[in-house]
Each structure stands twice: as C-alpha cells, then as structure tokens.
Amino acid sequence: MSMRKDCKVIIVLRTCVFFAMLFFAAGKSAAYGSEGVVIMRMSYQAGSRADALIQTQYENNISVDIGKRLTPYHRVFIDSTLSTNRDTGITKADAEKALSNYPANFVLYGSIANESNYLQGRFELFDKRNNKVEYFFASDGINEYNRLIQTVSDNILAWFQTKTDKVDDLLSEITELREKVAQMENEESDKEPQKNKKEKAEIKKEPPLKEITLRIPVRVGYWTYTQYDWVNQIQGTVEVNTGIEFIPELQFSTINGMRNELSLNLFAGYRYGLNSGNDPQQVHSIIINPGITYHFNFYTNNWALLGLGVLFEYGMWHVEEPDYGVVSDYKQSLSGMSVLLGYSYRISNRLTVDLGVNMYMYFTRGASPVLRPYFGTSIILLGGKHSAVR
Secondary structure (H helix, E strand, O other): OHHHHHHHHHHHHHHHHHHHHHHHOOHHHHHOOOOEEEEEOOEEEEOOOOOOOEEEOOOOOHHHHHHHHHOOOOOEEEEOOOOOOOOOOOOHHHHHHHHHHOOEEEEEEEEEEEOOOEEEEEEEEEEOOOOEEEEEEEEEEOOOHHHHHHHHHHHHHHHHHHHOOHHHHHHHHHHHHHHHHHHHHHHOHHHOOHHHHHHHHHHHOOOOOOOOEEEEEEEEEOOEEOOHHHHOOEEEEEEEEEEEEEEOOOOOOOEOOEOEEEEEEEEEEEEEEEEOOOOOEEEEEEEEEEEEEEEEEEEOOEEEEEEEEEEEEEEEEEEEEOOOOEEEEEEEEEEEEEEEEEEEEEEEOOEEEEEEEEEEEEOOOOOOOEEEEEEEEEEEEEOOHHHOOO
C-alpha cells in the first residue's frame, strides 16, 4: 500500500512540475523538448541498388547539416561513433547503445544513396521510451543535396510537433506509473469495494485523439466610430459577442516547425451606444458576423490571428430633439465586411485568453467604419490535440 501511495504522489508531483514549467521556463529552453536528440554519423553510399552499396567519403557532413536545422527547436547531440558493420550502416542496437552517453530519448540515424541520377535518403528515428522506430524518406535531384536535407528536417520537426511534444512525453510517463499502480491494485482486488474497481478501469482508458477542434469564443469590448461627424453624435460604450469556431483537421504543413491552421467561425453580438452631443440619442445593434481566421503558432502556446468576414447589422435608433419637440425611433439594416487582427494564448487544454482589434466596414455610402478592441476567452469543447499546451 505504501508503494502504491508513493507512485500516486509521484504522478501528482510530476504534473505540478510540468505546469510550473509552463509559467516559469524562460529563453530558448522553452522551445526544447524535455529530452534531446542524438544524431549519429550518417553515411553516403554510391552505387546502384542492384550492386552492393559502397560507403564513400563525402564533402558534406550529413549529421551536422540535419542537426543545424533541428537545433533551434530541440537539444541536439552529434555522435561521431561509427557502426561496427560499415556495410549495413547504423542499427537500432547501435542507437540504444548511444543513448547511454547522452541525456536524450531519441536517436536519428540513416544514409543518403547516390542512385546515379538522383539522391535517395532513408532515415530512422528511434524513440527509446516507446521502443518504436519512425521512418523518414526523401529523394531529390543529384545536385539538390541541400533541398533534400531541408525536406527531411522539416518532416522530422513536423513529426515532433504533432506526435512527441511535452504533453505526450508527460502522459507517457504518467501512463507507465498508472500501470504500476493498477498492477498492485489487482493484487488486492478481492479486498477493494466495487467503486474502486470501476475507478481503476477508468484510469487505464486513454484519452481519444481528436482530429478537429470546436470552440466557443466569448468576447467583450469597447467600440467607436472612426469618422469625426459620427463620433460627435454617438459614443460607443460596450459590445458583447459570442459564437462558434470550427477548426478542421490540420490543413497546412508546419513553417520552420511552427503550426498554422484555418478556422471557420460565426459570431453573434450586441452593441450599445449613446449620444455624445446635446440631443439625447441611443442605438442598440444586433450583429451577425461569419468569417474565416488564420491561426499561426509563432512560439510555444502563443498564436497570432488574422481574420476576414462579412457582417449583417440591425440597428434600433432612438433620437430626441428637445428644441423641436421631436422624438424619432427608426430601424436600420446594414451589411459590410470585417477585418480581425488578434492574439491568443493557450493556458490549458480547454481554455485560451484572446485579445485583439476588429474593424467593421460598411457597404453603405456615408456610414462610418467601426473600430472595436476586444478581450475574451475561448472554451474548447472538442479536440485541440494538435494545439495542446506544451
């Protein structure tokens, strides 16, 4: 029982340490994985596949060239140890041996073959914790060595972003500890109540992998007209809106290892303004604003947003002219387009903090554009695996 409690304490402590790292990690170390990547010496092979491949000296250092492209995002160690069998190249056993010399969990090894009229690259990434090997292939023209190296490096970075980020590493460690706890609990199952057995079964369940994301944004902000004549009559006060945001499966390749995606969104909002002059005036507006937004993950959990949409506004005006004894109530329907520039920070698996500015521009002649800074949050109802907190 004592050992089981110790394991549970370890799970809690590791989880606390992980979330503390999110807020206190600084500098470049925030971009690194919790463990590094060892790149072993890679060979250059000449000859056709019909003949035995012959390893030859090559003017480029393949390991170093790939390492330079991975270094900005991961801790990289270049290992110059040669394989004991030069014909077959470095094997999985060599990779496991290399890990004993470095604080790393991954080993990258492989080769580039000269196939007379093109270059063929084959690379393997060994994951020690999960005891798995991932394969990466690339081919290019005989004189396109640099482009081949760039292609395979981008593919490796993309794999790390979507499959082996910090959350996955932490969950893997927690899963191992939970399995040990479950094994001890099985030995005492005849002494445990039925309720504990049910909880034990739930611990073993893995969270499902979601390929799409569904969010509910909620935003509040101040608004104002941008033209002097309008500002002199109506002073904006508050605007509140909410809606739904749908992000399909990741559509775009990473840019230098950074994710980017496109969302479809629909907002509905309420806006209130009152007079800034002598005559009492009030306006209540209902706004429907569908659009698309481009999201760019430029650093850890930080996202830049750029959006474009159309809008439909229904306004109810109340205007009083005391000097003439006239009171007017009328309704107004407008359409136009919106442009969004924003920022979002992912603070948990289910919540973001959003801020930015949106501009409404109307198709009606004489209508003033509206500028509206906003602040809010997005509640993630479904998915979010690809943009999970690191």
